[in-house]
Amino acid sequence: MDEMECCCHKTKDRSEKEKKDMLNRLSRIEGQVRGIKGMVEKDAYCPDILIQVAAVNAALNSFNKVLLSKHIKSCVTEDIKNGKEETVDELVTVLQKLMK
Numbered sequence: 001m002d003e004m005e006c007c008c009h010k011t012k013d014r015s016e017k018e019k020k021d022m023l024n025r026l027s028r029i030e031g032q033v034r035g036i037k038g039m040v041e042k043d044a045y046c047p048d049i050l051i052q053v054a055a056v057n058a059a060l061n062s063f064n065k066v067l068l069s070k071h072i073k074s075c076v077t078e079d080i081k082n083g084k085e086e087t088v089d090e091l092v093t094v095l096q097k098l099m100k
Helices: 016-041 046-081 086-098
Strands: none
Touching: 016 046, 046 086
16 A cells, blocks of 8 residues: 555545545435425425334445455554554544444
């Protein structure tokens, strides 16, 4: 992995494909949230809204799993190889926040 892909500076250079895939997922999620807003505006039945909210939560969790996997396989692995053990502490903190 080249140095530009390292998370050392709290940024991450992503390939155009990776960035496009992430943005497409987020756009779909954004559309789902707008749909929920429309349901509320139209006084939709509560269980119908709740089901859509659950779908958005599942989509966000899926997004997080993909992003976390890529982070571990690139940034975390590279930082550990380079002796940056504090990256493990950062990962533990992130996992604790994700599991709240």
